[in-house]
Structures are given as structure tokens and as C-alpha cells.
Amino acid sequence: GAVVSQHPSRVICKSGTSVKIECRSLDFQATTMFWYRQFPKQSLMLMATSNEGSKATYEQGVEKDKFLINHASLTLSTLTVTSAHPEDSSFYICSARDGTSGRARSYNEQFFGPGTRLTVL
Amino acid sequence: GENVEQHPSTLSVQEGDSAVIKCTYSDSASNYFPWYKQELGKRPQLIIDIRSNVGEKKDQRIAVTLNKTAKHFSLHITETQPEDSAVYFCAASRSNQGGKLIFGQGTELSVKP
Numbered sequence: 001g002a003v004v005s006q007h008p009s010r011v012i013c014k015s016g017t018s019v020k021i022e023c024r025s026l027d028f029q030a031t032t033m034f035w036y037r038q039f040p041k042q043s044l045m046l047m048a049t050s051n052e053g054s055k056a057t058y059e060q061g062v063e064k065d066k067f068l069i070n071h072a073s074l075t076l077s078t079l080t081v082t083s084a085h086p087e088d089s090s091f092y093i094c095s096a097r098d099g100t101s102g103r104a105r106s107y108n109e110q111f112f113g114p115g116t117r118l119t120v121l
Numbered sequence: 122g123e124n125v126e127q128h129p130s131t132l133s134v135q136e137g138d139s140a141v142i143k144c145t146y147s148d149s150a151s152n153y154f155p156w157y158k159q160e161l162g163k164r165p166q167l168i169i170d171i172r173s174n175v176g177e178k179k180d181q182r183i184a185v186t187l188n189k190t191a192k193h194f195s196l197h198i199t200e201t202q203p204e205d206s207a208v209y210f211c212a213a214s215r216s217n218q219g220g221k222l223i224f225g226q227g228t229e230l231s232v233k234p
Binding site: 034043044045046049057091095109112114115117 | 226
């Protein structure tokens with residue numbers, strides 16, 4: 001199936017610093033990428049949807065100035081958590097939708113990255 | 122806004138028994154309903170999905186049913202095995218919203234040997 005990678009897998013940072021997380025589609029072109037946040041024992045909450053070459057669409061309650069999303073190419077999207085605080089500690093997962101190759105079983109199928117565990121001290 | 126409710130939150134079954142997880146969705150325009158299995162600290166894995174033009178789909182021990190009128194869909198796992206133990210999430214999306222997924226709250230399934 002289609003492969004999505006994330007880097008780093010784990011990151012620990014001090015409060016007030018910024019952290020960048022990369023999401024890459026390795027063998028397909030991702031026309032759309034999604035960023036989710038998952039707190040322990042909770043569900044995946046969609047943060048934003050990003051389409052290559054355009055501004056991300058943020059879900060209600062997600063601060064766009066704090067969570068900067070860039071989707072500069074069809075294979076790479078980045079999420080930057082600016083001025084991170086302990087309450088931002090979470091599991092961040094990206095997913096990508098393959099809108100071109102037809103590898104997806106469904107037009108809406110999303111391929112998930114392995115996630116990034118962020119801990120803010 | 123869109124909402125997906127999932128029940129139960131925890132489910133414990135004996136090996137070999139069946140497990141059923143149910144979800145309801147609020148957006149009548151939703152047309153794609155995937156189910157994911159997530160093990161601790163790992164990415165969600167798609168295990169089965171169904172589109173709104175189909176009422177039922179089966180893949181070996183796993184089946185999904187969809188009732189569009191009632192806006193609910195269910196996951197059925199038969200002959201459960203200990204390795205089925207994980208958290209299962211349902212989700213719903215619609216094509217004209219860019220395919221964004223709205224997830225249910227999750228069900229922690231425990232299969233006891």
C-alpha cells in the first residue's frame with residue numbers, strides 16, 4: 001500500500017520553543033494531507049487540512065498562528081508547533097490522500113503516518 | 122457540526138466470541154465510513170471500509186453494515202482472537218469536504234484467551 005513517513009518519531013523540548021514535524025508520502029503524490037492530534041486514551045482530533053500550494057484549513061478551536069502548516073510539495077507537509085507549552089504534549093499524526101495514482105481503494109482513503117510523540121517540559 | 126458517536130467505549134470478550142461495535146453519525150451527506158484498528162503508540166490501520174451505496178461488506182472475520190436511513194454503521198468481528206485486542210475507531214467523511222475524517226471516540230477491545 002501507500003507509505004507515509006513522519007519525522008521525528010519522538011521529540012522532547014522545553015516550554016517556549018518551536019518544534020517542526022515532517023510528514024512525507026514516499027511512493028505517491030499526496031494532493032491532500034491532514035494533521036491530527038491524539039491525547040492519551042482519546043480519539044484522533046482533526047486539526048487541519050492542507051492542500052498542496054494553498055493555505056491550510058483549520059478546524060474550529062485550532063489556533064492557526066500556533067500550529068503552522070506548510071504543504072510546499074505533493075510529497076511533504078510540515079507542522080510547526082510554535083511556543084510550545086506542556087499542554088501541547090500529545091501524539092501528532094498526519095495522513096495523506098492519494099488523489100492521483102488510483103492506489104487507494106477509495107477516493108477518500110487516507111494513509112496514516114506513524115505519528116510523532118511530542119513532550120513539552 | 123459533524124459528529125460521530127461510538128459505543129461501547131470498552132468491550133471484553135472471550136476468545137472465539139463475536140464483538141460488535143456501533144457508530145452513529147450526524148451528517149447525512151457522509152458517504153465513506155472506514156474502521157481503524159490502533160495498537161498502543163502506533164498509527165491507525167484501516168481494517169475495512171464501506172461506501173454509502175453499499176449496505177454490507179465482509180472481509181474474512183470482519184464485516185461492516187451500514188444503515189443510511191438511521192445513520193448508523195457497525196463493525197462485526199467473529200471468532201475473535203487475542204491479537205484482535207486493540208482500540209477500534211469508526212469514522213465518517215464526505216467527498217465534497219475534501220475527504221476529512223470525523224472519528225468516533227474509540228472502543229478498547231480486549232479478547233481474553
